[in-house]
Amino acid sequence: MTINGARILLPTVYNCLIFAILLPLFSTADDILLPLDVKSKCPGAEDAITKAVTNAVAGNKGLCAGVLRLHFHDCFVRGCDASVLLDNSTANPNPEKDSIPNKTLRGFQVIDAAKIAVEAYCAKNKSCPTNGCDPVVSCADVLAFAARDCVKILGDFFYDVYSGRPDGTISIAQEAVDNLPAPFFNITQLQSSFAKKNLTLEDLTVLSGAHSVGVAHCSSFEDRLTSINSSQINVAFANSLKQKCTNGNVTVPQDYVTPDYLDNQYFINNLNNTVLFFSDFALRTNTITEDYMEQFGNNYKLSNPNTWKDKFKCAMQKMGRIIELGPNQGEIRKVCSAINVS
Ligand code: HEM
Structure with a gap:
């Protein structure tokens, strides 16, 4: 594969990517996700997220279990596009959050804290208009990074995460029911x-x-x-x-x-x-x-x-590469719970 920098990845990442090369359905993810996307747009962004996640779960590490599950529930519905985080949607009054399997999700505040921290970090030393700088890191990426950080916090092991996931603008409760496996499944x-x-x-x-x-x-x-x-x-x-x-x-x-x-x-x-x-x-x-x-x-x-x-x-890397939006679709949200207003 000819993605910039892919050859310099750690062996575990390289091994895992072999699956992605063999499976044609991952071709959109290969177009969109890059090892250095966030790193090049805002060096240090990943560290800012890690710090914010660590602080946000310091009093309750259980929230990290919630973040892992959030990432799974995000990626299984419309791909990893942060649709699970939305309170509103262009398509439907009932977002994924309102569905029965998602009623018990937790850890949203961890993602909000990480998003605020990373955007503040990336805006540092920039001169931005009075209504604020354009956001740099999508909520879908923040969630993927936060899940990775939580694996480190809960299991003490680490993996690299590619970035460049666009945030979706559609979130429909029924799609969560249709796509998420249930605890009574055979x-x-x-x-x-x-x-x-x-x-x-x-x-x-x-x-x-x-x-x-x-x-x-x-x-x-x-x-x-x-x-x-x-x-x-x-x-x-x-x-x-x-x-x-x-x-x-x-x-x-x-x-x-x-x-x-x-x-x-x-x-x-x-x-x-x-x-x-x-x-x-x-x-x-x-x-x-x-x-x-x-x-x-x-x-x-x-x-x-x-x-x-x-x-x-x-x-986890493979699940984080489920992308259903095309290269020019979606947006980088300003706030993770709401689509941008134009
Ligand atoms: C294989 C199909 C799966 C089913 C049927 C399933 C179902 C469930 C259910 C019913 C709960 C408990 C919800 C509650 O009562 O509060 C749960 C919790 C959890 N699930 Fe799964 N799950 C599956 C796969 C996954 C995957 C792939 C991940 C992540 C990679 C995951 C991570 C978690 C975590 C971390 C919790 C605990 C969340 C918390 O403490 O807030 N699950 N799952």
Whole structure:
């Protein structure tokens, strides 16, 4: 590939990009996303975002789990275009935020803080008109960078993020329902939901590892507790969840072993039938995904203890390259919750 600078990327990025070269549907992302886009427009912008994210989650690292999920919910609906952040839209009075799967999203304030910080940083030493400088970093890029920073904060590992994602102007609640996988999905439904975004069964399994951080509302998995199926969920685990949920808990940690650490514990839990959603368990019902689960969950048996982390870096980059807007479409928003007024 002949993108400027692509050859100087770190090996992990280069390896991951091989997928993008082979898949024609990624050609628009290849046209739009560049390794140095934000770096050349405003050197230091990424650091300004990292600082703002770190400050914004300092008192509550759980917000970082929210940011990871925000990025996923953004990229699966109209591509990574920050449509999930909009309060208004040119097309519909009900933006994605209003849909049922998005009601439990959190971390919006982290993205707002990072956007304000990065635009202030990039405007420093510039003389701008009285109504302010033109914005430099799109909200979709801010979200992709913030998700990367949150991986570092929660899991202590790092990957590079390309930039140049345009912000969309359309956000429709029904599209979130139509595109986001639900916690009651079986493996066929999960596979098809990910395949529509050009993501494989391996990507599905790897990315599901994000369920090693953050929380879930009891309402998202309570159907599994009404009549406990002991071949699908550990009975003692199910009973402890039942107790928590009836004792007034609204949420429980996704990973009861290392709840705040982004690691491969999710896979170990899944192999032990101690994960929350039917969709998590569903990864055990297919020989291919079950095999990945074994690899990631039992990686102490392999020579490389970082198997899952390396795969997760690539899969996050790949998810962050789902672009559905064309090269001349979209805008760079001034404020992440609203489209620009012309
Ligand atoms: C495979 C299909 C997936 C399904 C069905 C699914 C479903 C869910 C559900 C139902 C919740 C709990 C919402 C609540 O009750 O508050 C949740 C939480 C979460 N999900 Fe997923 N998810 C999937 C994939 C992903 C992916 C690909 C990522 C990121 C790469 C992700 C990251 C998260 C995180 C970090 C949380 C915790 C959020 C928080 O603490 O605020 N999920 N997911």
